[in-house]
Amino acid sequence: MVHPTPPHLSPEQRERLEQLADASRLRAALYPSPKPPPVRSRSRQYPGGRPNPWQPARHRKRRQG
Template sequence: MVDPIAPFLSPERLKHLQQLADAARLRAALYPSPKPPPVRRPSRQYPGGRSNPWRAPRVRRRRRR
C-alpha cells in the first residue's frame, strides 16, 4: 500500500514527484524489462574442437521389486 504523502513537501516538490512517478509508470508500460537469455548448457566437446575421450556407457541395472 502507498504511504500517505508527507505534509512537509512543497507544492512544487509534490508536483515534481508526481511527474516522476507518472514517467516511471509510462516507461514500465512502454518498455517491459527484457527476458533473461536462456541457460546455455556446456557443449559435449572440448573448447578446441576435439571430441571428448571415449567413455564406457553407464551400466543400467534393473531395480528389483
C-alpha cells in the same frame, strides 16, 4: 503499493514527485524489462539427447620464429 506523499514537501515538490511517478509508471508500461537469455548447458548434444560423436583432440600448430 503506493505510499502517501510526505507532508513536509512543498506543493511544488509534491507536484514534481507526482510527475516523476507518472513518468516512471508510463516508462514501465511502454518498455517492459527484457527477459534474461536462457541458460545453456555446457555439454553440447544433438536434439533428442544423443551424445556428440567422439572427436580427437586438435593440436595447435607452433609458430616458428
